[in-house]
Amino acid sequence: MQFIEAFDLLSLLDTLVSLVVAFILGTAIGAERQYRQRSAGLRTVVLVAVGAAAFVDLSMRLTGPEGAVRVISYVVSGIGFLGAGVIMKEGMNVRGLNTAATLWSSAAVGACAGTDRLAEAAAVTLFILAGNTLLRPLVNAINRIPIDEGGSEAVYEVRVSAESEKVPAIRQKMVAQLKKAKYPVAHVHLTAGSDNVTEIVARLVSTTAKTKELDAVMEALRLVPGVRHANWEVNTTY
Secondary structure, eight states: OOHHOOOHHHHHHHHHHHHHHHHHHHHHHHHHHHHHHSSOOOOHHHHHHHHHHHHHHHHHHHHHHHHHHHHHHHHHHHHHHHHTTTTTEEEEEEEEEHHHHHHHHHHHHHHHHTTTOOOHHHHHHHHHHHHHTTTHHHHHHHHTOOOOTTTTTEEEEEEEEEEEGHHHHHHHHHHHHHTTTTTTEEEEEEEOOOEEEEEEEESOOOOOOOOHHHHHHHOOOTTTTEEEEEEEEEEEEO
C-alpha cells in the first residue's frame, strides 16, 4: 500500500505542528474579526490559514521548496477570489475590503506555517492584529477630520435648473463660466423635469477645486435669465 510506503512519523509530526500553529494563529486573527461581526469571521479565517498551511506543507513534502513556491503563488491568487466574495458595494461606498485583506494575510500566515517558518508566521499574525486593532483609533481620528474640498481628490458636478426653451444658451454660458474660472468640463447631460424645467449637469475634469471659486461661478449663473437654481456638489473618491 502506498500509505505504508509513504508514512513517515517525523514528517507527520512536522505537518501536525504546522497545522496546529496555523490553527492557533488563525484563531487569534479570526477572533478579532468575529468580535467585530465581519462577514468573514473566526471559522473562515482559520480555514484559510489551515488550508494554506496544508497545501504548502504537502508541496514541500512532495516536491521540495521549488514546488512550495509554485503552490504559494496559487494560494495567493486563489485567496484573491475568496476575498472578492466578501466585498460589497453599497452606492458610493465599498465594504469588506479590510476583511478581504485580512483573509489574504491569513493565507500568508498559513504559508509561513506550512514551510515551517513558525516565527515568521507569528510575526505576520502580530502585524495583522496590530493593523486591525491598534490602527483603529488613528482611522477614527482621521475620519473625524472635516473634508477639505479644495485639497481632496473628488468628482465635482455643477447643477443648474433652467427653463427648457433657454437650455442651449444657458448651457453654453455655464461651460463658458467654468472655463473662465479654469475648471474645464468633462461632459454635460440634460435631465428633463416638470413645469418646463430642465436640469443641466456638468461634470468637471478637475479632481480638486476651491470652494470660493465655484461659489463665484454659481453666483454668476444665478443671474443668467432663465436660471431657476444653480449649485455644485462634490463626491470624494476612495
